[in-house]
Amino acid sequence: MSQTVRTRPAGSGQSLNEAYDTALLDLDGVVYAGGSAIAHAVESLGTARSGGMHLAYVTNNALRTPDAVAAHLTELGVPAEASDVITSAQAVARLISEQVPAKARVLVIGGEGLRVALRERGLEPVESAEDEPVAVVQGYGGPELAWGRFAEACYAIARGVPWFASNTDLTIPSARGIAPGNGAAVEVVRIATGAEPQVAGKPLPPMHRETILRTGAERPLVVGDRLDTDIEGAFNGDVDSLLVLTGVTDGAQLLAAPPQHRPTYVDADLRGLLTGQPEIEEAGEGFGCGGWTATAGGERLELEGEGEAIDGLRALCAAAWTAAGDGKCELDGGKALARLGL
Numbered sequence: 001m002s003q004t005v006r007t008r009p010a011g012s013g014q015s016l017n018e019a020y021d022t023a024l025l026d027l028d029g030v031v032y033a034g035g036s037a038i039a040h041a042v043e044s045l046g047t048a049r050s051g052g053m054h055l056a057y058v059t060n061n062a063l064r065t066p067d068a069v070a071a072h073l074t075e076l077g078v079p080a081e082a083s084d085v086i087t088s089a090q091a092v093a094r095l096i097s098e099q100v101p102a103k104a105r106v107l108v109i110g111g112e113g114l115r116v117a118l119r120e121r122g123l124e125p126v127e128s129a130e131d132e133p134v135a136v137v138q139g140y141g142g143p144e145l146a147w148g149r150f151a152e153a154c155y156a157i158a159r160g161v162p163w164f165a166s167n168t169d170l171t172i173p174s175a176r177g178i179a180p181g182n183g184a185a186v187e188v189v190r191i192a193t194g195a196e197p198q199v200a201g202k203p204l205p206p207m208h209r210e211t212i213l214r215t216g217a218e219r220p221l222v223v224g225d226r227l228d229t230d231i232e233g234a235f236n237g238d239v240d241s242l243l244v245l246t247g248v249t250d251g252a253q254l255l256a257a258p259p260q261h262r263p264t265y266v267d268a269d270l271r272g273l274l275t276g277q278p279e280i281e282e283a284g285e286g287f288g289c290g291g292w293t294a295t296a297g298g299e300r301l302e303l304e305g306e307g308e309a310i311d312g313l314r315a316l317c318a319a320a321w322t323a324a325g326d327g328k329c330e331l332d333g334g335k336a337l338a339r340l341g342l
């Protein structure tokens with residue numbers, strides 16, 4: 001796909017909930033962390049929804065069913081139906097169903113979300129390599145997933161059974177910090193077998209296709225906290241994106257982002273859905289936003305001025321991404337980010 005290289009976050013004269021018809025929202029690190037809502041998420045989503053924006057919740061976490069996710073959102077104060085939830089389990093189940101016979105048996109290494117998604121596509125989940133599965137599917141199974149489940153996958157794959165993975169996120173945010181994600185579990189099976197799975201989840205096309213099929217979005221905005229899944233998925237789908245800083249991405253990672261990881265917009269949290277986005281203007285040899293001016297020096301990024309921290313970060317993005325072009329910015333932004341408390 002040929003795209004213009006983004007060298008600064010975009011501005012928007014309209015609030016984002018008016019400029020786009022559908023928000024495709026990641027969950028972990030955006031709406032909640034662990035079992036608790038992230039600050040400002042509930043009220044921001046409520047306001048966006050009441051203003052007419054369709055909210056869809058798009059997650060690479062294949063553990064829970066759409067019903068369970070919708071119930072959790074509703075308990076947090078974000079009313080949702082199962083049809084509002086799109087999971088990587090649904091995307092991988094469709095991918096498998098297109099390659100195996102109807103009613104085929106599929107070995108599940110993961111949680112209930114995978115089993116429900118497979119049944120939805122007319123496939124039969126099984127638990128053992130001895131059940132003669134025609135495919136293996138692996139998804140996040142939570143911290144209690146037994147080590148023996150990986151062995152079952154290996155036994156089947158060694159017999160030539162094709163292997164699918166819902167997603168390959170190496171980490172997942174939790175209430176206590178960053179925990180191993182499904183990608184870490186996939187690596188266990190990859191190392192043991194030497195095989196490579198077909199992967200459905202963000203940032204790959206099967207997940208974007210599943211999302212558009214289920215939502216019918218015409219002007220979607222991907223909202224996420226991860227550069228390598230949410231933002232790259234939006235890039236691959238050629239749609240706009242909003243990065244919020246409530247999950248795993250920090251300022252240094254954002255400044256170093258290569259083109260496929262550069263979001264259209266950057267904001268602190270989901271309140272960014274309800275506002276316009278400031279234009280970043282060229283200022284001499286640098287870039288200005290909201291009282292800040294950022295420049296790219298010989299070895300480091302420099303930041304002068306004062307104002308809201310998020311505006312300083314937007315200006316730094318413009319300086320870093322412009323200097324990097326179609327590569328990654330190698331300039332030291334540590335001192336500038338420290339000024340912003342990021």
